[in-house]
Amino acid sequence: MRVLLALSIVALGALGVAGPAFAGDKETKNKAVSVVAGTDELNASGQWQAFDASKVRAATASGCRTARAWVGMKNVLGNLLWKMTQKLSWCWRAGHVTSATKRCRGTSVDVYFPLWDFKEYIGCDYGGGVGKRAVRRWRQGKFQLCITFCVQTKTPWVNVRGTGRGYFYYAYGGI
Numbered sequence: 001m002r003v004l005l006a007l008s009i010v011a012l013g014a015l016g017v018a019g020p021a022f023a024g025d026k027e028t029k030n031k032a033v034s035v036v037a038g039t040d041e042l043n044a045s046g047q048w049q050a051f052d053a054s055k056v057r058a059a060t061a062s063g064c065r066t067a068r069a070w071v072g073m074k075n076v077l078g079n080l081l082w083k084m085t086q087k088l089s090w091c092w093r094a095g096h097v098t099s100a101t102k103r104c105r106g107t108s109v110d111v112y113f114p115l116w117d118f119k120e121y122i123g124c125d126y127g128g129g130v131g132k133r134a135v136r137r138w139r140q141g142k143f144q145l146c147i148t149f150c151v152q153t154k155t156p157w158v159n160v161r162g163t164g165r166g167y168f169y170y171a172y173g174g175i
Helices: 002-015
Strands: 026-030 033-042 048-050 062-074 080-093 096-100 107-111 116-128 134-146 150-154 157-163 168-173
Touching: 033 168, 062 157, 062 168, 080 116, 080 134, 080 157, 096 134, 096 157, 107 116, 107 134
Parallel strands: none
Antiparallel strands: 026 033, 033 048, 033 062, 062 080, 080 096, 080 107, 116 134, 134 150, 134 157, 157 168
């Protein structure tokens, strides 16, 4: 009976509900689900705009930038189940960071399917910062698929880094 219930829960979790589509997302296959990730940046009018972080952006002597990277999971139907986003705002001048998002801040989560739940942040790390050549923020969260008991747990992490020349880099994993 328990096995049948567990299989039913996994099947329901695989169906999911339609989540929003994101421009510029990157997708990799992971068994019956897909891991999806992307980047966007706050433009001059205050709107989030997708951009390709793999393309080199011209270095500038000074400036400010707000960018974010996210990782999520899609089901077999291509519906987004949940996502975790790490935002980084920083300013720089002459190759050094002059201000940055506070440590262990700038993370948000969205859950699009009712059986999935965000439990907690389970990790935080940081490096660099004001006066250094770069700033880095790393955060890990815990998502679970549960009804009466949990049948699946995912612990994704997102790492973002901004440099003293305005470059933005990101990485993700844990899924």
